[in-house]
Amino acid sequence: MTVKCLLLAIVMISISCSELIGRTQSISAVTSIDRLILMPMPASIKLQSGRLPITSSFNVATKGYVDDRLRTGLGRMIRRLAGRTVLTLTYDHTADESAATLVVQCERPGEAIPSINEDESYHLEISDKQARLTAPTVVGALRGIETVLQLVQGDRDGHYLPAVSIQDQPRFRWRGLLIDVGRHFEPVEVLKRNLDAMAAVKLNVFHWHLTEDQGFRVESKKFPKLHSMGSDGLYYTQDQIRDVIAYARERGIRVMPEFDIPGHSTSWLVGHPELGSAPGPYTIERRPGIFEPALDPTREDLYKFLDTFLGEMAALFPDAYMHIGGDENEGKQWDRNSDIQAFMKKKGIKDHHALQAYFNQRLLKILQKHGKKMIGWDEILQPDLPKDVVIHSWRGTKALAEAAKKGYDGILSNGYYIDLIFPASQHYVPDPVPADSDLTAEEAKHVLGGEATMWGEWVSPETIDSRIWPRTAAIAERLWSRRDITDINDMYRRLAIISIQLEELGLTHKKNQDMMLRRLVSSDNIAPLKTLVSVIEPVKEYHRYEMRPQTMLSPLTGVIDATTPDSDTARRFSSMVRDFVADAPRYQLYRAELIQMLTDWQTSGTELDPVIDRSPALKEIKPLAQNLATLGETGLEAVTYLKLGTPPSKEWRDASLAKLEQATKPYAALEFVVISGVKQLVIAASELK
Amino acid sequence: MTVKCLLLAIVMISISCSELIGRTQSISAVTSIDRLILMPMPASIKLQSGRLPITSSFNVATKGYVDDRLRTGLGRMIRRLAGRTVLTLTYDHTADESAATLVVQCERPGEAIPSINEDESYHLEISDKQARLTAPTVVGALRGIETVLQLVQGDRDGHYLPAVSIQDQPRFRWRGLLIDVGRHFEPVEVLKRNLDAMAAVKLNVFHWHLTEDQGFRVESKKFPKLHSMGSDGLYYTQDQIRDVIAYARERGIRVMPEFDIPGHSTSWLVGHPELGSAPGPYTIERRPGIFEPALDPTREDLYKFLDTFLGEMAALFPDAYMHIGGDENEGKQWDRNSDIQAFMKKKGIKDHHALQAYFNQRLLKILQKHGKKMIGWDEILQPDLPKDVVIHSWRGTKALAEAAKKGYDGILSNGYYIDLIFPASQHYVPDPVPADSDLTAEEAKHVLGGEATMWGEWVSPETIDSRIWPRTAAIAERLWSRRDITDINDMYRRLAIISIQLEELGLTHKKNQDMMLRRLVSSDNIAPLKTLVSVIEPVKEYHRYEMRPQTMLSPLTGVIDATTPDSDTARRFSSMVRDFVADAPRYQLYRAELIQMLTDWQTSGTELDPVIDRSPALKEIKPLAQNLATLGETGLEAVTYLKLGTPPSKEWRDASLAKLEQATKPYAALEFVVISGVKQLVIAASELK
Numbered sequence A, B: 001m002t003v004k005c006l007l008l009a010i011v012m013i014s015i016s017c018s019e020l021i022g023r024t025q026s027i028s029a030v031t032s033i034d035r036l037i038l039m040p041m042p043a044s045i046k047l048q049s050g051r052l053p054i055t056s057s058f059n060v061a062t063k064g065y066v067d068d069r070l071r072t073g074l075g076r077m078i079r080r081l082a083g084r085t086v087l088t089l090t091y092d093h094t095a096d097e098s099a100a101t102l103v104v105q106c107e108r109p110g111e112a113i114p115s116i117n118e119d120e121s122y123h124l125e126i127s128d129k130q131a132r133l134t135a136p137t138v139v140g141a142l143r144g145i146e147t148v149l150q151l152v153q154g155d156r157d158g159h160y161l162p163a164v165s166i167q168d169q170p171r172f173r174w175r176g177l178l179i180d181v182g183r184h185f186e187p188v189e190v191l192k193r194n195l196d197a198m199a200a201v202k203l204n205v206f207h208w209h210l211t212e213d214q215g216f217r218v219e220s221k222k223f224p225k226l227h228s229m230g231s232d233g234l235y236y237t238q239d240q241i242r243d244v245i246a247y248a249r250e251r252g253i254r255v256m257p258e259f260d261i262p263g264h265s266t267s268w269l270v271g272h273p274e275l276g277s278a279p280g281p282y283t284i285e286r287r288p289g290i291f292e293p294a295l296d297p298t299r300e301d302l303y304k305f306l307d308t309f310l311g312e313m314a315a316l317f318p319d320a321y322m323h324i325g326g327d328e329n330e331g332k333q334w335d336r337n338s339d340i341q342a343f344m345k346k347k348g349i350k351d352h353h354a355l356q357a358y359f360n361q362r363l364l365k366i367l368q369k370h371g372k373k374m375i376g377w378d379e380i381l382q383p384d385l386p387k388d389v390v391i392h393s394w395r396g397t398k399a400l401a402e403a404a405k406k407g408y409d410g411i412l413s414n415g416y417y418i419d420l421i422f423p424a425s426q427h428y429v430p431d432p433v434p435a436d437s438d439l440t441a442e443e444a445k446h447v448l449g450g451e452a453t454m455w456g457e458w459v460s461p462e463t464i465d466s467r468i469w470p471r472t473a474a475i476a477e478r479l480w481s482r483r484d485i486t487d488i489n490d491m492y493r494r495l496a497i498i499s500i501q502l503e504e505l506g507l508t509h510k511k512n513q514d515m516m517l518r519r520l521v522s523s524d525n526i527a528p529l530k531t532l533v534s535v536i537e538p539v540k541e542y543h544r545y546e547m548r549p550q551t552m553l554s555p556l557t558g559v560i561d562a563t564t565p566d567s568d569t570a571r572r573f574s575s576m577v578r579d580f581v582a583d584a585p586r587y588q589l590y591r592a593e594l595i596q597m598l599t600d601w602q603t604s605g606t607e608l609d610p611v612i613d614r615s616p617a618l619k620e621i622k623p624l625a626q627n628l629a630t631l632g633e634t635g636l637e638a639v640t641y642l643k644l645g646t647p648p649s650k651e652w653r654d655a656s657l658a659k660l661e662q663a664t665k666p667y668a669a670l671e672f673v674v675i676s677g678v679k680q681l682v683i684a685a686s687e688l689k
Helices: A006-012 A021-025 A068-085 A138-151 A188-200 A225-230 A238-250 A266-271 A300-316 A332-336 A338-347 A352-369 A397-405 A424-428 A464-468 A471-480 A488-503 A511-521 A527-533 A543-547 A568-582 A591-614 A616-644 A650-663 A675-686 B006-012 B021-025 B068-085 B138-151 B188-200 B225-230 B238-250 B266-271 B300-316 B332-336 B338-347 B352-369 B397-406 B424-428 B464-468 B471-480 B488-503 B511-521 B527-533 B543-547 B568-582 B591-614 B616-644 B650-663 B675-686
Strands: A044-054 A060-064 A102-108 A122-126 A131-137 A153-155 A158-168 A174-180 A205-209 A254-258 A321-323 A373-377 A390-393 A410-412 A447-454 A536-538 A670-672 B044-054 B060-064 B102-108 B122-126 B131-137 B153-155 B158-168 B174-180 B205-209 B254-258 B321-323 B373-377 B390-393 B410-412 B447-454 B536-538 B670-672
Touching: A060 A068, A068 A102, A068 A138, A068 A238, A068 B616, A102 A138, A122 A138, A131 A138, A138 A158, A138 A188, A138 A488, A153 B591, A153 B616, A158 B616, A174 A188, A174 A464, A174 A471, A188 A205, A188 A238, A188 A464, A188 A488, A205 A447, A225 A266, A238 A254, A238 A300, A254 A321, A300 A321, A300 A352, A332 A338, A332 A352, A338 A352, A352 A373, A390 A397, A397 A410, A397 A447, A424 A471, A424 A488, A447 A464, A447 A471, A464 A511, A471 A488, A488 B511, A511 A527, A511 A616, A511 B488, A511 B511, A527 A591, A527 A616, A568 A591, A568 A616, A568 A675, A591 A616, A591 B153, A616 A650, A616 A670, A616 A675, A616 B068, A616 B153, A616 B158, A650 A675, B060 B068, B068 B102, B068 B138, B068 B238, B102 B138, B122 B138, B131 B138, B138 B158, B138 B188, B138 B488, B174 B188, B174 B464, B174 B471, B188 B205, B188 B238, B188 B464, B188 B488, B205 B447, B225 B266, B238 B254, B238 B300, B254 B321, B300 B321, B300 B352, B332 B338, B332 B352, B338 B352, B352 B373, B390 B397, B397 B410, B397 B447, B424 B471, B424 B488, B447 B464, B447 B471, B464 B511, B471 B488, B511 B527, B511 B616, B527 B591, B527 B616, B568 B591, B568 B616, B568 B675, B591 B616, B616 B650, B616 B670, B616 B675, B650 B675
Parallel strands: A060 A102, A102 A131, A174 A205, A174 A447, A205 A254, A321 A373, A373 A390, A390 A410, A410 A447, B060 B102, B102 B131, B174 B205, B174 B447, B205 B254, B321 B373, B373 B390, B390 B410, B410 B447
Antiparallel strands: A044 A158, A122 A131, A122 A158, A153 A158, A536 A670, B044 B158, B122 B131, B122 B158, B153 B158, B536 B670
């Protein structure tokens, strides 16, 4: 799903920062809760007085139902807790509840295979004597363990858990992350660390997008030409698949595979051209985009093939759902194939949408035979679609609501396309069932939740973490927490710390940036480049490819790949400028910080010149370095006028605004995200009397 | 081998920086060759005029013998070359030699199983038209590929390879890295990235230290209690072992396993107490040190057991050698066991050394039966040891030379104990056959090479790379390059860039530090802590445990773990101080840089105060933060006196020296490595007239 029209929907969402009314009602001390770093926010939280110290005698007792999943989950908790506190902690569990720091009590294991019916609720009571985590299921306990880890704090007196009472359960049952491994392959270790991160923010569905025009990534023992010819050797063995599924299950995460058909199927056809709607031969697609190859739905052989293949996959993947994609098939191969046209005429199938509906009906029967529920993208919602098919909506909440009214279950991904490089604040807003929804309570139950989608055109094992995290934590909160948790500043306050905590799971979203910058300049002295990178972002939506074409075989090691979405520096700069300008006529607030920042831009922009001359891979950002110096210089001039209270000339104003206008032009598919702040300074200076 | 007495040998080696006489003889332009970053330095290198541009049309032709190992090696080269240049390069090889940028020509595959007899030589000719890499074997070509990658440079006109003629082959046939996975387990991915790094600096033996008191890390299907009871579940399956061996072979690296017996064997005895010399029961050892448990060499059952077990391992590990450890058995269990004493009396075995010699003789027969050559630590060299046993020397070159004179092959590790936290400069000096060696040429052939040893007491998957790299690259150069390549400054100049190149292989030696600091302070603002960490190092040798006791289950996430050996900042500071003081009476050279650095120490030391108050895990470094401020302040005062030419009072001098003396005291097993430089400033100021 990489369709551009969905952008309009996303871009047009107005970011409404409603106040956090609900959150402050149920708590005793607002100032204290503001120190807590919980994400997603629990359903109910009451802060008590007191604290439970965490010392080297911290230990755990288990009561009630205990199994290996709980034990290993507690082992991971101890390792992370020890890692953060640098305390030597015991990995043994005590049987003596009274002597334990943390008592964990479950009633039952939860679903044998992670499922949408899982009870994920938990209750956490922390006093100055003991912490007690109770949950109906082990999965609930695992969710609670993550909350415990987020509650850990420290001060002069040591580490502690604040005394608190938390009752928590998710708002939506389906909270997913799609990772597209078709366009760029991601090794098992990348998936595992992302599963750990998902568990840390209480996501519960890993949607494994396994096949694409650019790669077929799963071993088929029935049809080995699929992976051997369609993957450049980059695929998961069935042992690896089972390993990932087991790893996810340990964390209470479902693994739903997607086999995207009838379009997006070039890689299938490399080894099996006979399944295609044109004679072939086919080669693995190397470009991004929408391509013509599609399975031929008029051939009985195809259904036999799919029955065998999907039967094999149904046995490999225990999840109740199987995603069949179904998106972005424009039917061009079908239109040009006279046999297919004849078939349509004969069967009274009026267009390629109807032909795809026919295909889906056949597919549905195969999936049902193998005990799977079918799920597909919006396009599969055609007349006569049985009600037990789930709609995955890239179109938006309206499409989702319409499907719900018709009785279809659905999940939302519109608004959660993290590959579009929008800031977390923007992904934080869309709600699967927004406040103004006209769905009845019964209809709303059909909205199961949502999924962030990490489409794989421009991510490598080195960069994918930085494209998923930390922004996906904000989406995880939207899907778990109450609808009225919408304070964007508070979200960012918590996100900064959660992002650091995610690093303890091996995520590379923060640490790989400096590494990539060092490679670009062949030196440890990355300071000026880092300054530039802190105030630019990749162009949004799908403009990267137009501006800086690459193939799937190109290295993702350029400045654009080292640059992350959602610049913290830009956000801080905007906020400081706002306060500085509002501090008229003194213009004192944040003045020193602004001068320091702007000076850094000016000098870094200049210092980058010789660096770029030594580093051919930086040539493409030369104009950005010059503009960085210009932004710094212009900003400094404006601050000086404001500080002195001297109005600048109209010429200066016009020249400055022209410079800023010129600096908005992207280079190397990168754009500045601090220009509006500088502009605000220039305009404020120009308005001096 | 973690014996403290070896330290004397290391510490007492005088660091002789003989000039790089040989290197500059064979080259045309000294200034140009100084821009090359090759490590290890090739045997012969001639710089020509001209350059071969690297553009997106870079391509490879293969001639002569070609196999999958060469093809995948070239694929990895293209990926790294593309990564650095950010160019989209083809992964296809051309058959047309005339149109290729790089022609690779081999004669034969090399040894089927990587072996000590491998021909690793290669010849590289680069002109402004083409690069040509010729090698007798694929392994030689793989070595040459690494040289090609190190030669890549860039400037305003783009990336290029300098025109050069290189003829290269190793000085020693055995160039190894030991990784101890017994004390702390290292997952397969850690081993793989370190194998990649080994290949990058032309090391060719991975010595896999698989068993220790603290863990038995290899799956035995014959005796599953060994790994299931002796490893906490942290062991390699036989499939994983085969995978690692195949991965190493792809890179021309031997994998030699070590099963350390009869001592260091507690973990064996957890599941098999009947093999021990005391009744047991045994539990996995959690402390570092030398422990009493030892196999009982008087029991026939033991040899039956070892025959079966080592037979299983001999089939699993194809390498010709098997390392049996044999070190640090103090015979205490044997002394106390009356059956063993009776056995010795009966057989006329006079002491535990002789008993171990008896054990080794029996062991040797088992290894021979399974087609393996035996290698063990110095201790195994007892009278009557057959000449085909190899001595692994932790004692030093003298012991090695004596063994060689007796006709034993040997390898050196004394001087290469990278776990001792000495700087690269120190490991760079010891030579397996030093210039003053009295060995004949024939005897010297018995010295096969050497191995860096990464003992595992205080390394985790997060920190191990930073303990191995980049220092091991200096050892790799000692073992590959000519004896007269000994310029330490030049080594460091090259090491800095090689260290960055190692990152492209996924090594975390640089990037994990900031991550660990962020975890310690729960914040992105790590600047003051980073300043402190840049001028302190872990205490050397084996003092860490005395000063800061931990167990094998303790987290390795403290400041000491984030701190690296061989501080670049300290080296730069020393060098600047030297030049500044020599610049009397102007005291101008590097004055600004010194003032900036010292000011940073002073302010960071102060800024750390509130950070430490918020971060309980930093409490242990509070005195270090205070001393950092003191060092900065004292240094600044001295620079001010020197700048003004005003002699300070004797009181200032005495007080300052007292402060410096006080700052030498380690805290949290960390010590400053910049004190001598500050002292030099204080003394220079005091000597002003």
